[in-house]
Amino acid sequence: MNREIIAILRGVQPNEVVGLCETILEAGIDKIEVPLNSPDPFDSIGAIARAFGGQALIGAGTVLNIENVQRVKDVGGELIVSPDCNVAVIKKAKELGMQSWPGVMTPTECFAALHAGADGLKIFPGDLVGPKGLKAYRAVLPSDASVYAVGGAGPDNFAEWAAAGATGFGIGSAIYKAGLSVAEVRARADAIVAAYDKALG
Secondary structure, rough: OOOOOOEOOOOHHHHHHHHHHHHHHHOOOOEEEEEEEOOHHHHHHHHHHHHHHOOEEEEEEEOOOHHHHHHHHHHHHOOOOOOOOOOHHHHHHOOOOOOOOEEEOOOOHHHHHOOOOOOEEEEOHHHHHHHHHHHHHOOOOOOOEEEEEEEEOOOOOOHHHHHOOEEEEOOOOOOOOOOOOOHHHHHHHHHHHHHHHHOOO
């Protein structure tokens, strides 16, 4: 089953990232981002791209400029996630053959991102828009647009978001917080996958 979930490993350390990613993949989540405000993020992205690039979509979050898009590509990343709708970042990612998921919060930003070539939209912060807001967006967005809810979306409300038109989710602290063990992350990942399968399976 192709689960539309991106695991967000904010704060992860390079010396632990491979083991954490391995257990997340085993749980059934195959899209992983390391935010660039994590310690030595390019080292982490490179390590997991080398280890799992053939079986997972690996990349960076909190990508704010085209220089960092290039750096992610240079270490083997293929996914660019941003908190904002920066057309230059979107276009650079697409120029390099990468997936681009910009953060959007208004219909204007949604359409600007899609016109620039974004692969999908990251509704962020999701809890401010809410399922009710997303449902209104969906009335005007292209029916085939992929929309991930990030921030405020989790196992307890996957079904509500999906009913409003969310096609996937970015999951941060519900799956990983700095200091958690591999076993703790696996338990969280298993719970998220089970909830996702129940809501969207």
